Amino acid sequence: MxxxxxxxxxxxxxxxxxxxxxxxxxxxxxxxxxxxxxxxxxxxxxxxxxxxxxxxxxxxxxxxxxxxxxxTLYTETQIRHLYMLRAELEAYGIRQVAEMPDVGPLVAELGACHETIVAAMDRRDVRGFIAASREFYLAAARYTGNAPLTSMLSKLYEQIEPLGYLLARQSLETIKIPAYTEAIIQALASRDFDRAADLTRGYLVEVLPAILQAYREASLDAA
Structure with a gap:
């Protein structure tokens, strides 16, 4: 309509x-x-x-x-660049949390985001899943008060949102993000910031081939 x-x-x-x-x-x-x-x-x-x-x-x-x-029609190289930039920005945000004396409130916030992600996946709510995932990864930058990083990540998420939506719409039930978000929370709770940053980066490296495939299938060039 x-x-x-x-x-x-x-x-x-x-x-x-x-x-x-x-x-x-x-x-x-x-x-x-x-x-x-x-x-x-x-x-x-x-x-x-x-x-x-x-x-x-x-x-x-x-x-x-x-x-x-x-x-916008991206090349595979452009998509790789966008996701690797996201990986590095998110990892940097996680490492900045090491400067905070108390990570308890952040861990609690991330735990709530994790539960929202899982609930959205259970009910196959693609929009809710995308929004909760975005909030999870923005939380660290906000918690440290890094306004430039928060702004850069927000703009980047907006740019790549159609890519994530494509993958979630096709195979939401197979996405492994809850295992990563849970492990990231545990690492932060124990103040193992390097491991939390590596997990953040590792998820994107793992999911990137599936994103490329979903985008390839959805683009007009594949029609």
Whole structure:
């Protein structure tokens, strides 16, 4: 069913189009035709174009000269770079926790996130799983008060969210993240920060081939 936008609100349109991209309704590499989006959301071209520009800033959308906007289509090398950057940023955030005298509140927060992740997987709630996983890995950066790291991770998560969604939608029941999050919590509780950082990095290294395969199957080039 088409969604009617409030009067010319580009941020509303940005979120609506973003949801279509993240959920895979609009696939990697697919053109984003402004006329079709106008009809879908019942609005004029100007706010549609502004919304697409906002999505371009986040990396979800690419503008090609004389061809218009389309969903960003990553190469496998680009995906590897994005995930290895995430691994290093998350590991750095974990290691910074070593400077905090008390990790108890962080361990409790991560435990709650872990339970939410498990519950979302049990009920096959892909959206809830993605959100809880994101919060788990952001928690350390927030706990240390590292605002630049928190901001960088938040932007990176937004950029790669469609990739994680693809994998979770295809094989949520086989994802091993609960074993890693539980082990990370245990390592932090015993103040073994190097092990916690290595586990954080190790999960992404393990899951990356499956993400690449899911993306390969979902992209227009594979259609």
């Amino acid at each position: 088409d969604v009617k936008a409030p009067a010319t609100i580009p941020y509303f349109l940005q979120e609506q189009i973003r949801e279509l991209i993240v959920s895979g309704t609009i696939r990697p590499g697919q053109p984003l035709r402004e006329q079709e989006l106008e009809q879908r959301f019942g609005t004029s071209r100007s706010p549609i174009r502004e919304a697409l520009r906002l999505l371009e800033l986040s990396g979800l959308v690419t503008h090609i000269q004389r061809k218009g906007f389309r969903v």
